[in-house]
């Protein structure tokens with residue numbers, strides 16, 4: 001029996017990078033996983049790797065209609081949701097003077113409004129869980145100053161704040177739903193490869209403690225998600241977890 005046996009999980013942006021690793025780890029721990037992505041082929045490929053415990057769905061997180069369709073499917077399949085990982089994201093590399101209105105709006109629609117839809121429309125299903133867990137993907141960009149990630153940082157900062165209101169709302173309503181935010185630094189995925197303008201670099205998970213400046217592996221994030229969604233983390237809500245090998249505190 002895994003740590004998440006028979007939990008019902010939804011991971012957005014599950015077709016690539018961190019979302020893909022999350023889906024696979026959650027399923028390894030016994031969860032039934034809805035792998036959703038605007039890139040349906042990518043979602044389907046991940047679901048095929050997982051097998052019978054996974055369902056792939058096309059899902060643009062900036063669309064209210066898509067969220068309603070995904071939740072309607074989960075409701076008719078299981079009647080509840082235990083784990084929501086708001087992971088889908090994009091990055092626009094543009095500084096405060098370069099960022100266009102269209103880039104800003106698109107970033108906010110996917111990474112801020114998408115999380116708003118996911119949390120608000122998901123609460124009725126999550127409230128039926130005995131240990132509901134929302135993981136909202138943020139970034140060290142919501143702590144630090146990164147001029148080239150201007151719109152991205154704004155969206156992650158908004159999600160960081162939104163998550164705190166959600167935590168207190170759920171507690172006050174008596175919902176058994178915890179919510180935590182994760183703040184990785186650079187993790188080796190297609191997103192970071194694109195943002196850094198260089199091809200992939202293999203990260204070995206068995207290297208042990210990593211040196212300063214190292215890039216993390218998707219499994220470094222997925223392992224924390226498994227723990228935060230498990231019964232062992234029942235006292236953990238409202239947390240902000242840096243996953244950065246100490247880089248944010250280095251003078």
Ligand SMILES: NC(=O)c1ccc[n+]([C@@H]2O[C@H](COP(=O)([O-])OP(=O)(O)OC[C@H]3O[C@@H](n4cnc5c(N)ncnc54)[C@H](O)[C@@H]3O)[C@@H](O)[C@H]2O)c1
Pocket residue numbers: 012013014015016017018019036037038039042059060061062086087088089090110137138139140183184185186187188189190191192
């Ligand atoms: N990789 C890093 O270094 C890093 C660091 C901090 C935070 N993050 C965050 O982690 C999350 C995942 O990033 P990643 O590095 O795995 O990126 P990635 O580009 O590898 O994967 C992102 C996935 O999101 C999907 N997506 C994009 N727009 C979407 C939309 N509108 N609706 C649904 N799906 C959509 C993509 O198709 C893709 O499958 C993001 O929220 C990102 O901001 C990543």
